Structures are given as C-alpha cells and as structure tokens.
Amino acid sequence: MLIIGERINSTRKAVGEAVKARDTGFIRQEAIAQAEAGAHFLDCNGAVVGVEAEPGALVWLVQTCQEATGVPCAIDTPNAQAMEAALKAHQGQAFINSITAEKAKFDRILPLARDYKAKVVALCLDDSGIPQTLEARIRNADFLVKGLTAGGVAADDIYLDPLVFPVSTSGEAGLHVLETIRHIHAAYPGVHTVCGLSNISYGLPARKLLNRAFLVLCIGAGLDGVIADPLDQPLMALVRAGEVLLARDEFCAEYIAAARQGKLE
C-alpha cells in the first residue's frame, strides 16, 4: 500500500505560517515524522503564498523535505509553472498531484509527467465538473488511462483517484468509489488507484471511524495507494492488518514487526 503523507499542506494553518516564514525546522519535523511513520511520498502544497510566489515556495518545500528525509515528494498544485519548478528541483521520481481529464489541465500537465517521468495522481474529473454518476467516473477513468499511456506515461506510474464525496449528501457515494476502483483494476491491470479519505465522512459524527472503515473497504476493492495522515496510528494499523488479510504481507512479517514496535496499538 503506497502512503502519500498529507500533512505538509499549506491550507493547514500551522503549515501555511511555516511556508510563509520559511520555517525550515517545522517542515523538517513534519517530514521526518511522516517518513518514520511509513509515508512513501510526502505531499507538498504551498498554495497559501499565492500564484506568483508558489514556484519558490514549492521548490523550498521539496528541497527541505528531501534534505530532511530522502523521501520523494508529491507536488500538489494546479499551477503548471509551480509544478515544473518543483519537478526540476526534485531528486528521484516525484508524484504529480494532480492531473484531471479537464482538457486544458490535461494538456498542460501531461508533458510534465512524461518529461520528468513522474508518477501521477489522475482525478476522475472532466470539464463537465464533478461526476454525479458511476458511469461518468468510469468514463473519466477510461479517458485518463488511454490518454496518459498514449502520451508516454507508464501504466505503473498512473494512480487514478475515483474522487471521494460525502456519504452524508449522497448515500451511494461510498459504493460509487468502490465500484470505480473495481472497474479500474479489472479493466486496466497494472494501473493503480489512490484516494483521499476525509471527504467521505464530511458532515457526520465520529469521522475518523468512517474514514478508517472506508479505507479498509477500499483496500478490499483493490485500492493500492492512499493520501492520508501517517501519524494516524489506528489508520495505519488497519492498513497493516489489511495487507496481512489480503495476502500481501508474506509470513505476516511486516505486521509482526509493527507489533513489536508498538505500532498496532
């Protein structure tokens, strides 16, 4: 299970202030904590500084995170100029977060994915807006897989995000995500899926409980990446349990090691 640590997001107040102040110590700490908790990539979002200053903020974030941990980053911006600046500064294979099936955005981001051989989070979203039906999501997924592979992105570098909406406003929101994940894995072996969790529980009590149960359901449907807070230990413990139960943890070795480190409590 690929974990993209979501904490270094400038829409979080403390992170936003650290980005504005170029507080290297704070960002290093967030990066190190997530890497130690099991993040494979560190999401970097510097949007708080505005479009003009974003390239500089992202380059600083990427360099600070990589110097602190050596872990690669997921560069989180809709701004192609900021994306390219950060990709240039990045060591090793980065994640682009994100591309969509919106025509202008697709055409702007695809060349970056190809030229920098990046992995991509590809949101199942097109110019008609938020997909209201299962069919619309699947149509967007199909477009993205075909367009990205035709454009030179390896299937193994594509992580489709089915888009998660609140189950409080549409009762079928969870089912649609699970169906989309199943469709993608059946139709495109080798292509991956990824999603964020917290939208699912918006407007309901005990949100972390819903997020955790939803992650386990998604893993059961085939999800192989998640954008989440790796410091949420109960969530990470469920991920480790899921790997065991789906025969992805040989001899339960990682599970047993995590138990010894006190990470399953």
Added chain:
Amino acid sequence: MLIIGERINSTRKAVGEAVKARDTGFIRQEAIAQAEAGAHFLDCNGAVVGVEAEPGALVWLVQTCQEATGVPCAIDTPNAQAMEAALKAHQGQAFINSITAEKAKFDRILPLARDYKAKVVALCLDDSGIPQTLEARIRNADFLVKGLTAGGVAADDIYLDPLVFPVSTSGEAGLHVLETIRHIHAAYPGVHTVCGLSNISYGLPARKLLNRAFLVLCIGAGLDGVIADPLDQPLMALVRAGEVLLARDEFCAEYIAAARQGKLE
C-alpha cells in the same frame, strides 16, 4: 447486518460454571448486555455438561435468555437430540448452529430446520474434512444451498459460513473467505453468509485489530451476518460505519443515533 452474540458459550469458563450451577442471574446478565448492545440472536452453547445432560442445559439456556430479553436464540450444538429439545422450548424463529455438508449430520439436522422453520448456519464443510482449497469450499456451499432449499428451507433462512482459518498458517486464508462470500452472493441471490472472526487472527499479535479489519473486508465482500461479541464496541462501531458506507443505513440515521448514545467511541 445480523449479529449473533457469541458470549453464552459454555466453553468460556465463567459461562460453563453458570450452566452447571443453573446460575440464572449470570446468564440473564449476559443475555441482556448482548441484546442491549445490538445482538439479534443470542448463541446458546451448553456442551460443557456432556451429551446426556445437554438437552436440559440448552432448554434452560434458551428459556433463561428469552425470558430476560425476548430475543431469539442460536442453538449451538452438534447433538440432534439437544437441538430438538431446545427448538421445542424456543419461542419464535430460532437459529440452528449448525448444519454441515457431512452426510450424516446433514440428514439429521435438515428435518429439524424444516419442521421448526429455523434459520440455519450452514458450514462449508463435508466428510472429506476441512476444505483446503477455494474450490472445495465453493463445492460445499453449492451442495448446501441446493440440499437445503430442496429439503424445504427458505433461501432467506440460509446463512452459509465459509469457515475462517488462521492467516498465520495459510496466507490465503482471508482471501479464500472473501472469494467464497462473493461467490455465494453472486450465485445465490437471497442466500445469506455469516462467519465467526477470531480464527483468522490465531497465532498473531494484535488479534482484535485483525478481527476488526477482517470483518470490514468481509462486509465489503457481501457478508450479512456475523457471530461475534457485541460488547466489543470498536467492532460494532466499524459494523455501523460499514452499513453507512455501503448505503445500507438510510440517511445515516442509525449511525447518527449510535453516535448520540456514545456507541461509536
């Protein structure tokens, strides 16, 4: 999700002693606590007293539980004589726990299920012993559905148990259960599935974590019944979250009510 409360099992030391001593107060307390926590059926096992005394013990258990709660029972014995005595004493529709595809057992229990119009837990097990492969489980499931419905048991009263074995001894144990559940729901719409959880985690650390994650995976595969301890609040909270996420809790009404009652913590 149908919950069969597993606590009144005489292989538990305190329950065994209560059964031998006919400690009505203790059994009432166990029955009431499980019913209040959401059990739809109360499993009653009195095997500790031995074959001769088992009919009397089971009749006493069933009557004690039903007087305390009004909730129906799952009569848990391989002993046909004890099963029939308890079914006679039971008010309303009971659960038979269990029938199997073993020839002699099947022939002994089927008439009881039919005559007492009971629900049945049907274990995917035949005379060749523990099914080692997915195919063997599915063969047993097919035999049980066909045999039970031909014998006069309604599809809606059949709960197939795919049999859960430790993932520590066979890495695919979890996957086999999930595949069997999917097969049953696809092949026999209207037939239900049920399972116990604790075998899955035998021999591993943090067993409750594995049991909980496994339950969520099973629910995602279509499981609609579980034999479990309803006093395990984190487990029951995950069941409630699962119902919301799979669109089985209209307007999230039960989830929100459970949150108000402090049951999701």
